[in-house]
Amino acid sequence: MTKLDLIVADLRPLTARISEFTLQAADGGALPDWEAGAHIRVDVDGGDRAYSLIRFAPREDGAYRIAVQREDDGAGGSRFMHGLKEGDRIKAAPPKCDFPVAPGEAAVLLAGGIGITPMISMAAELKAAGVPFDLHYAGRSRGEMGFVDDLANRFGDALRVHCDDDESALDLDAVIGALGERHLYICGPRGMIDAARGKAEAAGVPGARVHVELFDNASAAAGGDRAFEVEIASSGEVFTIPPGRSIIEVLEESGMDLIHDCQRGDCGICQTEVISGEPDHRDVVLSEAERAEGKVMQICVSRAKSARLVLDL
Numbered sequence: 001m002t003k004l005d006l007i008v009a010d011l012r013p014l015t016a017r018i019s020e021f022t023l024q025a026a027d028g029g030a031l032p033d034w035e036a037g038a039h040i041r042v043d044v045d046g047g048d049r050a051y052s053l054i055r056f057a058p059r060e061d062g063a064y065r066i067a068v069q070r071e072d073d074g075a076g077g078s079r080f081m082h083g084l085k086e087g088d089r090i091k092a093a094p095p096k097c098d099f100p101v102a103p104g105e106a107a108v109l110l111a112g113g114i115g116i117t118p119m120i121s122m123a124a125e126l127k128a129a130g131v132p133f134d135l136h137y138a139g140r141s142r143g144e145m146g147f148v149d150d151l152a153n154r155f156g157d158a159l160r161v162h163c164d165d166d167e168s169a170l171d172l173d174a175v176i177g178a179l180g181e182r183h184l185y186i187c188g189p190r191g192m193i194d195a196a197r198g199k200a201e202a203a204g205v206p207g208a209r210v211h212v213e214l215f216d217n218a219s220a221a222a223g224g225d226r227a228f229e230v231e232i233a234s235s236g237e238v239f240t241i242p243p244g245r246s247i248i249e250v251l252e253e254s255g256m257d258l259i260h261d262c263q264r265g266d267c268g269i270c271q272t273e274v275i276s277g278e279p280d281h282r283d284v285v286l287s288e289a290e291r292a293e294g295k296v297m298q299i300c301v302s303r304a305k306s307a308r309l310v311l312d313l
Helices: 077-082 113-128 148-158 171-177 188-202 247-253 287-291
Strands: 003-012 017-024 038-046 047-052 064-069 091-092 106-114 132-137 159-163 183-188 210-214 228-232 240-242 269-275 296-298 308-311
Touching: 017 077, 038 064, 038 077, 047 064, 047 113, 064 077, 064 113, 106 113, 106 188, 113 132, 113 148, 113 183, 132 148, 148 159, 159 269, 171 188, 171 240, 188 210, 228 247, 240 247
Parallel strands: 106 132, 106 183, 132 159, 183 210, 228 308
Antiparallel strands: 003 017, 003 091, 017 064, 038 047, 038 091, 228 240, 269 296, 269 308
């Protein structure tokens, strides 16, 4: 894949931890177009990170805008980004969309924290098309939430801001109860996604109308993680997956060619059949029924409760 050569044209602090980056082609040329909900993967120290593209109106300009929240305890991608200054050059993969908005379909957009970023272009597209939508934006406090004034100016009464520290705190039961036949789009931290998906499933909302994108490091090691084995059914090879490493990472190091994308557990591309063993599901793709059945798993983030998994690879 040919990477884009970008230059940081502008930096705008939004909060104490969030900054907006305006990126242009380093050679001054045109950048590839993209659809609402798309992201770019920026090369950072130790790998790359996905950042959603932002625009408040369709086709508003030829630059890319992203917003990055600094995570001091994270894997280092946000620290790299926050170390950049205007004029610095970076490499990024061309835009890709795993979180598209269904055209012409009324929607409820539910964002938590920095998960607001893909929702902005989705709301802009819906508004431009005259499609009804509500945008719920939740965070700890208003001062920690980027774009609030910009969103209010652009989307008016469609915007609902929910702050944990006042009476406007997010009421998921109310949001799901008012969903009706609309599509539900959820982006934010795992806890919010799991809670919203669980309530939607309990309310009988069809899975085809619930769309998610995860904005945290789902593959990060959890306390108590232990090593487990993965057996490849086609060859009989056995690999040990240590704490802090994903199945994909270990298998690719051995030379296996695997299909995957997000590596956060929210796109479903790496889904693999489980022949035997008990997965420890850490994705936001599978329903509770699919998790309980244990016949498939997302190998980018999920691990094992059993000592060995036999995978249909």
